[in-house]
Amino acid sequence: GAVVSQHPSRVICKSGTSVKIECRSLDFQATTMFWYRQFPKQSLMLMATSNEGSKATYEQGVEKDKFLINHASLTLSTLTVTSAHPEDSSFYICSASASGGPYEQYFGPGTRLTVT
């Protein structure tokens, strides 16, 4: 149980275009979903927290107009990287929490974004 999927697993896009990444909880309802970014040989940095039906809460330094997050249902959250640039190339990982509390988060497999 507690499976989280992400799609796509890899994406290459041209500079200036937008890319949408989907995160789905397959066998549970995720009251809270989190989006992380991980650059090579670095730690996971939280970008934003989203609760179903409400606006996402962004971490300091993360541009909310550039990284659009939608959590329209209890099983789906999307991250759209708008007007992507090479410096946005990274590994994007989502996680989902069933309770929204300080308990286990279930991670998706990640999406490798390369902007050329």
Next chain:
Amino acid sequence: GENVEQHPSTLSVQEGDSAVIKCTYSDSASNYFPWYKQELGKRPQLIIDIRSNVGEKKDQRIAVTLNKTAKHFSLHITETQPEDSAVYFCAASRAGGTSYGKLTFGQGTILTVHP
């Protein structure tokens, strides 16, 4: 906000030896401390976690200890095997307020177990 420091950044051991990774945290309200193992290009995998009402937890070759007073927690791996080689991350989170469930990660430790 929470700040988690992790040491060492790299750790090299011989197969069969023990490995210890240490983390400190800054927010005394943090009450959940998971440890993750991440292989290259893959998702973090939870290997053990501990909540603030417990001082120690063990699962086969893996154990975690928590000292709330000193605000530090440690991962102990005994009888290491080559397949334990990976990057290990500690993390901390707390309930309540706007940080509910939010994980703050340490910088990571690259563990290499030599056969």
